[in-house]
Amino acid sequence: MDNLFIDLGTGRTTTERLGESDLVRGGRYATAAIVQRLVPPSADPLGPRNVVVLAGGPLAGVGLTSTGRLSVGGKSPLTGGIKEANAGGTAGDSLARLGWRTVVLTGRRPPGERVLVVVDESGAHLRPCPELAGLGNFALAERLRAEYGSEYTLVAVGPAGEAGLAAAGAAVTDIDFRPSRFAARGGLGAVLGTKGVKGVLIKRNGRRRPPGADSPAFREARRAFNETVRVSGRSRALAEYGTASTLAVVDHLGGLPTRNFSRGRFEGADRINGDALHELIQARGGDGECSHACMAGCVIRCSNVVPGPDGRETVSPLEYETLALMGSNLGLDDLDVIARLNRLANDLGLDTIEVGATLGVLAEAGLARFGDGARFEELLGEAARGTVLGRLVGSGCATAGRLLGVRRVPAAKGQAFGAYDPRAVKGTGVTFATSPMGADHTAGLTVFADVDHSSKEGQAELSLRMQVARAAYDGLGLCAFLQSAVGSRPQLVTELLSLLWGVELSPEYLEALGREILRVETNYNRAAGLGPEQDRLPEFIQDEPLPPFDWRWDISVAELRAVAEELAGTGEAARNPRSRP
């Protein structure tokens, strides 16, 4: 198992054999370690010294469910710190089968050039592709599918990434070659785009296998693992309603982003929640699917395919975060409008969370009316046209807020909140404030814990626990939705790792891995100038109680600092594992 480096300036590749300890970690561990090694903390995120790391996990490619996520890492143009965003689709499995744990893109093409990076067993080469410049993700995927068939996975950079817009993500194709699984957050699509990369094609169905992949013991463990996940309650809920089922939960808690985070419940929630989406898909038939897998062999199948009124696919998937940020947050209660906005963002290659939050800030500034879907579609059209207004739409809500003089800007470290108002879901608010990833719910979501989310009690500890757990999963390429099924039994995961790679691991390995990732990331950020003083939420969160329940943000700076110290590896529990609760 190797890391593959390609210098975009020259096309030269080098490889590096993984040491034994690196065999059993990848994903976000690999992105953190390689960015720390190669990118000076002072580097301009859109300059030549930044790199993009694509990394799969050590359990990918061998028929385990939900283990093939692709981590994309680099220095973020949104936060100015280290960033990892991961996506489903087929890239993680494909990389593993080629024998590459990571593909690392260094340097850049001369301005204006576009290349495809084509990766197979033998390495990688650059293919100039001026003819693809400016293509939307859907047209790009269609063109490349026609040329390469389905033998490749595509990591696609849309026009937003090419234009260097800080809200641009990277899109990974799913099992149907749909470029719609997004490593969305942090602007890594802009890093790829400004390097001149229009796409990375990764050959599928390579033949490399970890040493233990064909042993009877592993096969049995794999069968048991997949079955455990399949029968878990949350997996079944996800299969039926997808992540959209979360909307009613968060609305109930009074933490659903509504009209630019000015309320926590939305009067139109019933029209855009999981039930409504399920009904719409079932009633329309056609291309619609309530349950769909983004990776081969996934038994959770949380994804969906949403048809328009004519039964033809509008978008896939439509997720909770998008329903909230591009729905309730914009005062929109029409699933077709939200689905169209989502498709537009996907085609441009923009993060729906960041753009939804930005459109909310624009509405607050008077550039749109909440509830006016046509206007929001028009604003995304401006982004497609590359106007100044369009660049504003695609540059993230923090920049938009600064430019427009809006105080109610839902961002931490320059990145938009996920779809959980910190005042109502306080543990996730702690994550937003302290995570080295900036405000990012995937870095430590707490909403499914059985606690009083509006009480400050225990939220700092809960956030820390979830941040460690999520970092560990991200460091193994695991889907977060495995957590409810096997999160309490880390030995199920370490056993699989041991059987595959012949490395003995204790069940404590996961926590140690999660902490190590967070330590590297947090200290990188400190060297980049993101100190503990930046571990905070915007002032409006402290100043405005959140209607209708008037939830108030009451987590102290000292509590946030304590979490940050743990993340940096300088806290009590980080230094002394035996003192951990």
Place this chain on the structure above:
Amino acid sequence: MDNLFIDLGTGRTTTERLGESDLVRGGRYATAAIVQRLVPPSADPLGPRNVVVLAGGPLAGVGLTSTGRLSVGGKSPLTGGIKEANAGGTAGDSLARLGWRTVVLTGRRPPGERVLVVVDESGAHLRPCPELAGLGNFALAERLRAEYGSEYTLVAVGPAGEAGLAAAGAAVTDIDFRPSRFAARGGLGAVLGTKGVKGVLIKRNGRRRPPGADSPAFREARRAFNETVRVSGRSRALAEYGTASTLAVVDHLGGLPTRNFSRGRFEGADRINGDALHELIQARGGDGECSHACMAGCVIRCSNVVPGPDGRETVSPLEYETLALMGSNLGLDDLDVIARLNRLANDLGLDTIEVGATLGVLAEAGLARFGDGARFEELLGEAARGTVLGRLVGSGCATAGRLLGVRRVPAAKGQAFGAYDPRAVKGTGVTFATSPMGADHTAGLTVFADVDHSSKEGQAELSLRMQVARAAYDGLGLCAFLQSAVGSRPQLVTELLSLLWGVELSPEYLEALGREILRVETNYNRAAGLGPEQDRLPEFIQDEPLPPFDWRWDISVAELRAVAEELAGTGEAARNPRSRP
């Protein structure tokens, strides 16, 4: 001598008697100390917790030349750190004569409201002024002059400040009630504007006097001081050519910002330098003046009045920084065009340095052609109209660069460079990188030192020395142009302070004062999240040699860190005054 606090929410005022040590310091010392005391480092610069401090110096109002500058301080929306900007005009003298060392504006009006703050001997009161909302600075001054005569000094907030644009400054009226002496930098006009303050009227000609003001010893010292300044060589050069004389110097060094800092010499320099301006003013007659005083009694008279082709005043003053940033930096070699751009910026209340740099970035992004003055006038017109494009023009070059995806952005800590390319004038580059003020030439200009500015030798020490000297002057309300006349004789200043206030001071007082100001500011910034990692210049400065002499930036990070440590008070010389060179 008191500080006067006014709560903008309630209109209530309180006063505070100065302690003995504070009698002999004010200006930037007072802004730093009061911001540190009142503004939490995490405060939103445009939120209710920020304050604006207006502070005069301890030598103001008693007939000394060039001692009546007004410091304006607060937390900056551009840098996110502490900020002081100071201006000439009549405010500093007026405050002193009322017995107020500072006027401190806390809290804010409800959104949309506008007030005038009227200050006299008895205190301050708020006067609602909805009828003045949106008025340009010139119309505002005209209206208030009609009402108040010339009995008041006006600190004016233009439409840019009202709109919260981060490049907005505060304009102080000169002896002719022209609102054109700018506390320009750092966006403090936006802080005033978002608090609802449209202007501060300060009664002139109060009768308060420092205890020693009428002693024969002070009178004699005053006469000698004014005469020393009057006969100094640099004063005479400034009187004849104003600061415009600097243009030829910096062009000669190859450090004149040209077409967005892509060159250091400008082919049109001869058409916009001090000689050209002098000739134009002399040839046209009319309202023109080559030498004009901004404060009563100033013997330097560096200011000028620039007439248009019809002999009527276009702008006063036209300064070197504007000639460079709005001239060569935009490829413009027509003094009339530059003067008109300057007037437009003054009317809006925008910092010409920040806006000039921003227009350069816009041109780099293709939104204007270098040399196309009409287009730049049009872009300032957009700012006046408050469009998205106009807000981009007024939000500072760092935000513009981020939005437009431009890498060549001449800013440090979010604020545009003054008119000295760091690669050619390296000591000033060290100041840009390390000053707690962000990139700000007034915080430590080195260009008049007799050194090789393109060599790195001794530049860090030179910058530090100038930063300390400038902070001391700013802390006393002194004009920087006193430096060449009396800078080498600090005892001339301390003697005046001692005679006026009856406080014994040694000549070392100035250096100690400068260091104390920098220590407070630097440590405030660290608490606000601007650590030493932010003490750097943008990547393009390191990556691109500057034509035509191919000057390279070669000051090391370690040298910058050493300066930052001295500024923070933790360096060797700061801790041990006897070790100072």
